[in-house]
Amino acid sequence: MRSNDMTTTDNNSTRNKPVTNQPPRHRLPTRKERERRALLLSFLAGGATIGVSLLGYVPIMNAKELRLRPPGALDEQEFLASCIKCGQCVQVCPVEAIKLADIREGFGIGVPYLDARKQACDFSCDVVQCVLACPTGALSHDLDKKEQTRMGLARLDKPDLCLAHQGKGFKGIARGAKFNGLHRYVKVDRWNPIKISDHKYDLPLCDLCVRECPIKDAISLQPVSDKPDDKRRKPVVHEACVGCGMCEMICPVEPAAIIIDERKKWDQKGKQA
Amino acid sequence: MKFFIDELRTMLGSAPQKWSKDDHSQAARDIHTFKQTPEQRKLRIASIHEELGNKVKNYRWRIQRWASIIIVNMIFVLSYWFDVQLVEGALTASRFVGFHLADLNSALQVVLAYKVILINLVIGVVTVLLIWWFVGGRSFCSWVCPYHLLAEIAEMLHIKLVDKGIVKDHPMRRSTRTVMWVVFAALAFITGYTVFETVNPVGILSRSLIYGAGFGLVLVAVLLLIEIFYSRRFWCRYICPIGLTYGFVGSISPVVIRYDLNHCLHEGECRNVCMVPHVLEMTKKNRAHDEIIDIGADCTRCAMCLEVCPTGALNFKIRGTGDLI
Numbered sequence: 048m049r050s051n052d053m054t055t056t057d058n059n060s061t062r063n064k065p066v067t068n069q070p071p072r073h074r075l076p077t078r079k080e081r082e083r084r085a086l087l088l089s090f091l092a093g094g095a096t097i098g099v100s101l102l103g104y105v106p107i108m109n110a111k112e113l114r115l116r117p118p119g120a121l122d123e124q125e126f127l128a129s130c131i132k133c134g135q136c137v138q139v140c141p142v143e144a145i146k147l148a149d150i151r152e153g154f155g156i157g158v159p160y161l162d163a164r165k166q167a168c169d170f171s172c173d174v175v176q177c178v179l180a181c182p183t184g185a186l187s188h189d190l191d192k193k194e195q196t197r198m199g200l201a202r203l204d205k206p207d208l209c210l211a212h213q214g215k216g217f218k219g220i221a222r223g224a225k226f227n228g229l230h231r232y233v234k235v236d237r238w239n240p241i242k243i244s245d246h247k248y249d250l251p252l253c254d255l256c257v258r259e260c261p262i263k264d265a266i267s268l269q270p271v272s273d274k275p276d277d278k279r280r281k282p283v284v285h286e287a288c289v290g291c292g293m294c295e296m297i298c299p300v301e302p303a304a305i306i307i308d309e310r311k312k313w314d315q316k317g318k319q320a
Numbered sequence: 321m322k323f324f325i326d327e328l329r330t331m332l333g334s335a336p337q338k339w340s341k342d343d344h345s346q347a348a349r350d351i352h353t354f355k356q357t358p359e360q361r362k363l364r365i366a367s368i369h370e371e372l373g374n375k376v377k378n379y380r381w382r383i384q385r386w387a388s389i390i391i392v393n394m395i396f397v398l399s400y401w402f403d404v405q406l407v408e409g410a411l412t413a414s415r416f417v418g419f420h421l422a423d424l425n426s427a428l429q430v431v432l433a434y435k436v437i438l439i440n441l442v443i444g445v446v447t448v449l450l451i452w453w454f455v456g457g458r459s460f461c462s463w464v465c466p467y468h469l470l471a472e473i474a475e476m477l478h479i480k481l482v483d484k485g486i487v488k489d490h491p492m493r494r495s496t497r498t499v500m501w502v503v504f505a506a507l508a509f510i511t512g513y514t515v516f517e518t519v520n521p522v523g524i525l526s527r528s529l530i531y532g533a534g535f536g537l538v539l540v541a542v543l544l545l546i547e548i549f550y551s552r553r554f555w556c557r558y559i560c561p562i563g564l565t566y567g568f569v570g571s572i573s574p575v576v577i578r579y580d581l582n583h584c585l586h587e588g589e590c591r592n593v594c595m596v597p598h599v600l601e602m603t604k605k606n607r608a609h610d611e612i613i614d615i616g617a618d619c620t621r622c623a624m625c626l627e628v629c630p631t632g633a634l635n636f637k638i639r640g641t642g643d644l645i
Contacts, residue, residue, distance in 0.1 A: 081491075088551070089496040089558065096519060096559055097503055099539075103518035104511075128433035128512050131426050131441075132523055133413035134531055138400050147527060150536035154513040157412070157527055182413045182420055182440045183430055 103153030113309045114152075114160040115292060117145050118168060118196040119178040119186035123310065130185040132157025136177035142229040142240050144168045145177060161198075163292025163307050168198070170261045170291065171231040171240045194262060199290030200311040201256075201266060203282055209304035210253035211268055214278035217253035220244050221299045228296050230259060243297065256282050256294035256305050263287065266294060286313045323609065324571070327599075327616035331567050333495025336601035339609040347611040351581050355605075368587045371630040381623035386472075388463045397529050411464070411526035412517075413444060420444035424452070424569065425562040426523065429516055432508035449569060455621075457570015461556065461563050462622035466525040467540070471556055474547040475595075481548070490551045492558045494598065501561040521555065522562060553595050563620075571617035574639045577625065579603065579613045583633035590625035590634060600625065603633075614639060 076084070113123055117136050120126045136159050137145045144166040145159045152158070159177075161168060170193040178186045190196060206212045221243055222228060229240040248255070252268075260266050265288040268280035282294070282305060294305045326337045341349065354360060396414070399406040408415045412426040422444030431437060452460055461468050481487040504516040517523055521543055524536035547554045556563060579602055586605040591597040599616045602608040614637070625634045 082493075084490075085492050088490055089492040092492060092551075092554070092558060093496045093499055093503075096500065097507075100504070100515050100519040101507075103513070103515060107513075124512060125434065128514060129430055129436070129438075130514075131413040131422065131430050132514070132517055132527065133409040133426075134527060135409040135413070135415065137531060138408045147531050147534075149534040150518065150524065150539065154515065154518055156518050156536065157410075157523060180408070180415075182409070182415070182422060182444060183434075183438050184436075184440070 103156065106151060106153035107155065114148070114155070115163055115198055115290070115307055115309045117159050117161065117177045117186055118175045118193070118198060118289070118291075119181070119188070119190040120198070121185060121187055126185050127154055127158055129183050130158045131183050133182065134159065135180040135182060136186060139172070139176040139180045140168075141171045141176070142166060142169060142231075161292060163295040164303060165296070166228050167292030167294075167296035169230050169240070169259070169293045169296075171229075193289065193291075194287065196289040196291065197312055198292070199307045199309045200313065201284045201288050201290065201292075201294050201305055202308050203284070203304060204306045205300075205302065205304045206281060208300045208302070209281065210300060211280045211282060212271065212304070214280075215253060216249075216251045217255065217299055218249045220247055221255060221297050230293070230297070252278060252280060253299065254280075255297045255299060259293055259297045261291060261293055262289050265289065288313075327618075328568075328571060330598050330601075330616060331564070331571070331618040332498045333493060336598055338607065343609050345610045348581060348608055351611060352606050352608075364585055367630075368585050371585070371587070378627045381627055385463055385622060386469060389466060389469045392464050393466050393526065393529055396526065400530050410523070410530055411466075412523050413441075419447065421448050423562070424448055425565040426514075426517070426520075428505065428565065429508045429514040432505055433512050433514050435509075435512075452566055452569050453573055454575065456573040456575040456619075457566045457568070457617065458563060458619065459570070459575065459621040460566045462620040465522055465562075466529065467521045467543075468556065468620075470525075470540070470544055471547055471553060474544045475553055477548045478552050482552075487549050492551065492554075494558065496558045497560065497564055500559050501564045504561050516561065520562070522560075556595060567617050570619070570621075574641075575621065576614040576637055576639055577619055577621060577623070578635055578637040579608070579615060580633050580635070581608045581611050581613075583631040584608075585631055585633075589628040589630070593624040593628050595620060595622065595624075 107127075116126060121129060132147070134147050134157070137143075137147060144161050146162065148155045148158050148160055150156045173193070175190060175193055175196065178188060178190050181188070203209060210217055220226075224244050226244050228243045230243050230246070231240040232246060235241060235246070254268055257266050257268055264285055266282055266284050269283045271277060271279040271281055290307050290309070290311070292307045295303050295307050298305050330336045344352070355364065395407050396410060398404075399408065406417060411423055413420075413422045415421065420440050420443045422441050424445060427441050427445045430441065478487065478489070482489060507515040519539060521540045524534070524540055528534055528537055543555050551558070584603055586603060588603065590603055591600045594600055596618045599619045602613050621636075623636070626636070
C-alpha cells in the first residue's frame with residue numbers, strides 16, 4: 048500500500064493491487080482508527096518538534112558569558128532576533144574573524160561571533176564591511192566608522208604574566224610558528240593581511256598590544272612606579288577601546304594577559320584605570 | 321472562486337471537496353458520462369493493463385530538478401570558496417550580484433521576533449516573492465531546497481523498505497503543518513527569538529554546505545531516519561512551515577501543472593508518487609469538476625506525476641498563455 052494520503056476517501060488506488068503477499072493475519076484498521084492514530088502521531092510529532100526547538104533556550108539561559116559579536120551588533124537579545132543567520136558578514140571579512148554558531152548555542156544557531164584569541168577583528172577592511180553586508184541591520188547600520196564600534200572592552204586580566212608589566216621585551220614570532228591568525232601590517236602591505244607568524248618582532252620592551260591596536264588612543268603603556276629607572280610598564284585601556292580583540296590575539300604569553308570583556312561598555316566599567 | 325478557496329483549505333489540511341455533479345462544468349459532465357460507456361471502460365482498462373505491463377521509467381524531470389538543487393546550492397558554496405561574490409550569504413538571505421534576496425519564512429521569523437520592518441529585508445522579500453510567485457511558490461521546495469533532495473533519497477529507501485514489508489508508513493494529519501506555522505510564528509513574536517531556525521533543516525544544511533558542517537547535521541540525520549523508517553516525507557508533508565509559506569505564494573502562480581481530463585486513465589500512478597497527493601484529487605474517477613484544471617497551491621511542481629503519467633494528462637503550463645507554451 049503506497050497510497051497513504053489521510054484524505055483518501057475511496058479505495059480506488061488500493062483495490063486493483065494485491066495488498067500484501069502474505070495471507071491476512073490481522074484485521075485492517077478501520078478508517079476511524081487510522082485517523083485517530085494519525086491524530087495522535089501528529090500531536091506527538093508536532094509537540095516533539097516544538098519541544099526540540101524550544102530547547103534552544105537552554106544554552107541562552109545557561110550562558111555564563113556572552114559571545115564576542117561582530118562590530119555594530121545590537122544588544123544580545125535583539126541581535127539574536129534580528130539576525131537572519133545567513134553569514135554574509137562571514138563572507139566579507141578579510142581576516143575571516145567571524146564564525147557562525149552551531150546548534151549547540153540554541154536560538155543563537157547560525158549567528159555570527161568572534162573568538163578573539165584565535166582571530167580578532169583588526170579592521171583590515173577599514174570600513175566595517177560586515178556591517179555593510181548585514182541585510183537585516185542586526186549589525187547596526189548606524190555604525191560607519193571603526194571607532195564607533197563597541198564590541199566589548201579590553202582588560203589586563205593577568206598582570207603577572209604581562210611582559211611589559213615585568214619589564215621584559217619580546218623577540219620572535221608573537222604566537223608561535225603554528226598560529227594561523229591574520230593581521231594587516233600597514234607597513235608590510237597596506238591592502239592585504241598577512242599571517243602573524245610571518246612577522247617577527249624584536250622589542251626591548253613588549254608593547255604588542257599597544258603597537259598593533261587598530262584604534263587610536265584605545266590603549267597605552269604607563270609606568271608602574273614613580274622610579275625613573277623602573278622599566279616596568281602596564282597596558283592601560285582607555286574609553287576609545289572598541290573591544291575588537293586585537294590585543295588579546297597578539298598577546299604573546301599563554302594564556303593571554305589581556306583579554307576582552309565581551310559586550311562590556313565603558314560606563315558599566317566605570318573609571319577603572 | 322470556490323475552487324480556489326478549496327485549494328487553500330486543502331493546503332491547510334482539510335480533505336479536498338468532493339464536488340457534486342451540479343458543480344461540474346458541462347464539458348466535465350460529458351467526459352465523465354462518455355468514459356462510463358461500456359466500450360470506453362473496456363478500452364480504459366485495456367490501456368491500463370498495457371501500460372502497467374510495460375512500464376517505462378522516465379527520469380527526465382527528476383534529472384533536471386536534482387541538477388537545479390545541486391547547481392543552486394553549489395553556486396552559493398563555490399561563490400564563497402572562490403570568493404567570486406556572485407551570490408553571497410546562504411539560503412536564508414543572500415545577495416545575488418549585490419541585489420538582496422531573503423527567504424520568505426526566515427524573513428517572517430526575523431520580523432516577528434525583532435518587530436522592526438527593515439528596508440533591506442523588504443527589498444529581499446519582494447524580490448524573492450516575485451520570483452517564486454512566477455515560478456510557482458513551492459517550486460522552491462522541489463527545485464532549490466537541499467533538504468528536499470536528501471528527503472527524496474530517503475523516500476526512495478522508505479518505499480523500497482515498505483515494498484519489502486520491513487517498515488510501514490505512518491501517516492499523520494496534514495493540518496499539523498498549519499499548526500506548526502502558526503505556533504512558530506507565535507513563538508517568534510512572543511519569545512523574541514527566531515525559535516524555528518533552531519530546528520530548520522534547510523538553514524542548517526545550507527549553512528553547513530557553505531560554512532562547514534556543524535552539529536546541526538545530527539538533527540537533519542534524525543529527520544531523515546524518521547522518514548526512512550517511520551513516516552514517508554515526514555518533515556515536508558507534516559511539519560515544514562517554509563513549505564506552507566511558499567504554498568501561499570504559489571496559489572496564484574502562473575507556472576502550474578495542468579490536468580487534462582480527456583487524457584486521464586484514472587489509474588492513480590500520479591498520486592502514488594506525489595508528495596502532496598491531495599492536490600491530485602481530481603485525477604480520481606468522476607471527481608474532476610472541469611475538463612482542464614490547474615493543480616492547486618500545495619503542488620511543488622516537482623513533475624514526478626508527469627514522469628509516471630502514461631498519457632500526458634499532466635503538463636507544465638503558464639497560466640494565461642493558453643496553448644502558446
